[in-house]
Amino acid sequence: MINSRDINDLTPAFKTMAERWLEACASVDLEILITSTYRDDDYQNYLYSLGRTVKGDIVTNARGGESEHQKRTALDFCVMHGNKCAWNDKDGFKRAGILAESLGLKWAGRWAGKLKETSHVQQK
Numbered sequence: 001m002i003n004s005r006d007i008n009d010l011t012p013a014f015k016t017m018a019e020r021w022l023e024a025c026a027s028v029d030l031e032i033l034i035t036s037t038y039r040d041d042d043y044q045n046y047l048y049s050l051g052r053t054v055k056g057d058i059v060t061n062a063r064g065g066e067s068e069h070q071k072r073t074a075l076d077f078c079v080m081h082g083n084k085c086a087w088n089d090k091d092g093f094k095r096a097g098i099l100a101e102s103l104g105l106k107w108a109g110r111w112a113g114k115l116k117e118t119s120h121v122q123q124k
Helices: 012-027 041-049 090-102
Strands: 031-036 074-081 105-107 120-123
Touching: 012 031, 012 090, 012 105, 012 120, 074 090, 090 105, 090 120
Parallel strands: none
Antiparallel strands: 031 074, 074 120, 105 120
């Protein structure tokens, strides 16, 4: 299973956009750690199984072959506080999402429905 964190695994166009976003976040003292870029079918199907056939919370509605991660046009991230991911920093995720939107990216924190992914940005 592949779950890359490498920004170089993104398409060249999205990589450039992601780098601009990371720079914008840094300029307002938001430290961001990329937690996922490219995923293969096996890993995406594993994530899809969570909360369905495997114990855990539902984290995605995309099966293998349906995810923007597999097209290399999406990334997941966390807001860092020191050396730790601050998954409960709602304000930090919102600020990062708004910055992404200001640069022409799509932030999944605004998705309609039950599953909002505040830690996900993708190419429009």
